[in-house]
Amino acid sequence: MARKSVLASQATDFPQWYQDVLAKAELADNGPVRGTMVIRPYGYSIWERMQAELDARIKAAGVPNAYFPLFIPESYLKREAAHVEGFSPELAVVTHGGGKLLDEPVVVRPTSETIINAYFSKWIQSYRDLPFLINQWANVVRWELRPRLFLRTTEFLWQEGHTAHTTESEAREFALQILHDVYEDFMVNVLAVPILTGRKTERERFSGATTTWTCEAMMRDGKALQMGTSHELGQNFARVFNTTFLDESGKEEHVWQTSWGASSRLMGALVMAHGDDNGLRIPPLLAPVQVVVLVVRDEDGAGDKAAAITAQLSEAGLRSQLDGRTDTSFGRRVVDWELKGVPVRVEVGPRELNAGEAVLVRRDSGTKTTVPVAGLEVAVRSALDEAQAALLAEALERRRARTVEVSTVAEAEEASRTGFATIALRVLGNDGETQLNRAGVTVRLLTRLDGSLPGADEDGPDAELLAVVARAY
RNA sequence: CGGGGAGUAGCGCAGCCUGGCAGCGCACCUGCUUUGGGAGCAGGAGGUCGGGGGUUCAAAUCCCCCCUCCCCGACCA
Incomplete structure (x- = not known):
């Protein structure tokens, strides 16, 4: 396996x-x-x-x-x-x-x-x-x-x-x-x-x-x-x-x-x-299904318990779904939901049942925790909150790590191979933009030097603006 | 439209060079055993080989024309 x-x-x-x-x-x-x-x-x-x-x-x-x-x-x-x-x-x-x-x-x-x-x-x-x-x-x-x-x-x-x-x-x-x-x-x-x-x-x-x-x-x-x-x-x-x-x-x-x-x-x-190599990762506030409940093996009433847990989560206002399939291997079912990016997975099997617990797995980090079924919705909700914040933080950090300040058009072109480059508009100029365009790089936007929005008319050779350049979809 | 790659079962591919029964893996169907990170065994179904034309006794395979998809550009949310 x-x-x-x-x-x-x-x-x-x-x-x-x-x-x-x-x-x-x-x-x-x-x-x-x-x-x-x-x-x-x-x-x-x-x-x-x-x-x-x-x-x-x-x-x-x-x-x-x-x-x-x-x-x-x-x-x-x-x-x-x-x-x-x-x-x-x-x-x-x-x-x-x-x-x-x-x-x-x-x-x-x-x-x-x-x-x-x-x-x-x-x-x-x-x-x-x-x-x-x-x-x-x-x-x-x-x-x-x-x-x-x-x-x-x-x-x-x-x-x-x-x-x-x-x-x-x-x-x-x-x-x-x-x-x-x-x-x-x-x-x-x-x-x-x-x-x-x-x-x-x-x-x-x-x-x-x-x-x-x-x-x-x-x-x-x-x-x-x-x-x-x-x-x-x-x-x-x-x-x-x-x-x-x-x-x-x-x-x-x-x-x-x-x-x-x-x-x-x-x-x-x-x-x-x-998305990562295991599939989508949907932020909880967007996700059509925020939490999916899986039956590991339908023994000792695990299926019924999973249905009850799903109802418990739905009643708490969470977008929940039960995956009651038992004709598919557990691993397959896990992979399916990972691909679909459902933020939190709750696993219920005979092992947890006796202890009155369930396994809670976060899609964004893969973190697994065992939590009591009583009050499960609280643990799920906080996992969702943390996942929402973690996805944003991760994306922000990636952008920070892959954005470089440059001072020449050639450096801007080079930096665009891996991320964003920022360059003074004054240095770039219209010719620099043309040169970048030929290399498949475009000016994505202009901001003030501090990153704030420039005025609509803030233009011309005197404007102290920053161009963010990159390859784009 | 330019450059590069590829079209063969739902998906991924081999076969093409050197013409000779159309194959493999996954998925699908049936049965049994399974189920804690893509299960196993047995049986089964599924194909105008992208399309058209040509060469040939015989074409997935060789030749010509066309179409589509993917990647890199030009256009753009």
């Missing part, structure tokens, strides 16, 4: 490990059309947890949900020059409908700024209507040249928020509020993934935005992943869609807008930020 490895090891072949774990943990499969993805029930249950956590934060920011059409008139996209230029190569365009050639092709939304603005201009009349806030949960399509499950798929799931405000500063404030109170809070406190927040460089900015704010994290292979973005759109879309309002003095003004999104890519972040 020697243990065989189920997954490729991360150190040997990280991309293979990623594919292995998606399959073995039953998260997703490739769809039949290149770049499409089937999200399996276990994977989807995790996504639903992400949705629930994000949605609650979005609502707390005062943004209600709505739904806009999948199909957008092609002409809408073409109105905003930078926007259409940014998206045209990745659009899916429908030319036929009902068996006939369409007069005007419709595009499958790559994002919904245009169609939402068409309705904002209809609904917004007065400063009294502002701020106008909308979020939608939807699928979008961007024809990808190089798809990867969750990280970059042709069709993906996301939420996209769209807001309109009376002033630029109010719009900026809102974009940053979403960045911090929705994205950063969720990513750090629920996903247990430490992130850097900052501003995108001009070439990394969203097509049609004036400023893009981003959340970037380091994966276990040292590469960066953009986990969410919040954009200031200025009046770009308002002008082309004529989204105006009458201000208090009766003057007609264009609204100032934001848009912001986080996608099913977060699933990839979860896998690559915490």
